Amino acid sequence: MNYTNNNTKQYFDNLYRGDDDPWAIRHRWYERRKRALLLAALPHERYTRAFEPGCGNGELTALLAPRCDELIATDIAEDAVALTRQRVAQCQNVKVEQMLLPDCWPSGKLDLVVISEIGYYLDEPQLWHIVEHVHETLSQDGAVVACHWRRPIEGWSENGDEVHAMLRGRMSLPLLSHYWDDDLIIDVWTRDKRSIHDRENSK
Numbered sequence: 001m002n003y004t005n006n007n008t009k010q011y012f013d014n015l016y017r018g019d020d021d022p023w024a025i026r027h028r029w030y031e032r033r034k035r036a037l038l039l040a041a042l043p044h045e046r047y048t049r050a051f052e053p054g055c056g057n058g059e060l061t062a063l064l065a066p067r068c069d070e071l072i073a074t075d076i077a078e079d080a081v082a083l084t085r086q087r088v089a090q091c092q093n094v095k096v097e098q099m100l101l102p103d104c105w106p107s108g109k110l111d112l113v114v115i116s117e118i119g120y121y122l123d124e125p126q127l128w129h130i131v132e133h134v135h136e137t138l139s140q141d142g143a144v145v146a147c148h149w150r151r152p153i154e155g156w157s158e159n160g161d162e163v164h165a166m167l168r169g170r171m172s173l174p175l176l177s178h179y180w181d182d183d184l185i186i187d188v189w190t191r192d193k194r195s196i197h198d199r200e201n202s203k
Contacts (some may be wrong), residue, residue, distance in 0.1 A: 008121060009076055009100075011155075016057075016079035021041035022160055034184055035060050038147045041177055041188050042067070043196055044184050047112040048139075053101050054118035058084030065091040075127050101141065102129035111142040119163030120156045127163070132169045143190040144173065160185045165195055185192065 006200070014024040018124030025031040038060070047068045055061045055073035061084050071094045081098045088094045107191055113134055119127060129142050134144055146167055164185050168175065173189035180186070192199065 003104075012075075012077040013079065016077050016083070018084055020058055020079075023056075025056065030183065031059075034147065035063055036177060037184075038114075038145060038186060039063055039067075041186050042112070043143050043176060043188065043190055043192070043199070044141075048112050049108070050112035050114065051106055051110050052114040052116070054116065055084045056080055056117075057098065058096075060085030060114070060116060061094065061096075062087050062091070065094050067130070069093060071095070071098070074104075075103075076100060078138055090105075102126045102133060105133040105137065108135050108137070109139045111139040111141070113138065113144045114145040115144065115167075117148060119146065119160070119167070120153050120158045124166065127166055128170055131167065135172060138173075138191065140188070141192050143176070143188060144171070145186065145188045147184060147186045149180065150180070150183060177187065 023031070024104055028145045045067065049070045050064060050068045050072070052061055052064060052071065052073045055075050057080060058073065061071065061073045065088055073096045074095060075084065075098065078098055081096055089097065101118070115130070122130065138144065146164060150160040150161050151157055164187055168187065171189050173191060174193045175187060177188045178186070178192045192203070
C-alpha cells in the first residue's frame with residue numbers, strides 16, 4: 001500500500017472513525033514507555049521548530065510541545081487531526097494540520113523531525129522523498145528521530161527493522177544513537193557529531 005493513496009487514507013479514516021485510540025496508546029505501558037524512550041533519546045533539551053508527521057491522537061505531540069518553541073503536527077486522517085487539536089488545545093506553540101506525506105512538507109528550517117510509526121506505510125521512493133526533505137530543511141544543529149515497531153504488521157509489507165535499515169542506508173547524517181529491544185527500534189541522526197555531554201560542556 002501507499003501512504004498517500006486513497007486506500008490508505010481510507011484505512012486510517014476508518015480506524016479513527018470507530019475509535020479515538022485505535023492502538024490504545026494512551027494507557028498501555030508499552031506505548032507510554034516507548035514515548036519516554038523517544039523523548040529521552042532527543043539530543044537537545046529544547047527545540048526551536050519541530051515537525052511531527054503522523055501525530056495520531058496527539059499523545060506524543062502533547063509531550064513534545066513543552067520542549068518546542070514551535071511544533072508542527074500533522075496526520076493523514078481528519079479525525080486524528082481533530083483529536084490532536086483537542087489534546088493540545090492549551091498549547092499555543094502547536095500547529096496541527098492535515099497533510100499527505102511525502103508530497104507536502106513544512107517550508108523553512110526545522111531543528112527536529114520525528115518519524116514515528118509511519119515508515120511502514122511508505123513505499124521506498126516515498127521514504128527517500130522524506131529523507132530528501134530532511135536533508136533540505138534540517139538546521140545545522142538539527143536532529144531526526146525515528147521510532148518503529150519491530151514485529152510484523154498485518155496488511156503491510158515492512159517492519160521497523162526494514163524501515164530503519166532503509167533510512168540508515170540513505171540518511172547522510174551521523175547516527176548519534178541507536179536503541180532496540182524485542183518490540184521497538186529508535187535511531188537518532190544529527191548534524192552535530194558531539195556527545196550530549198560534550199555539547200553541554202561546550203556552552
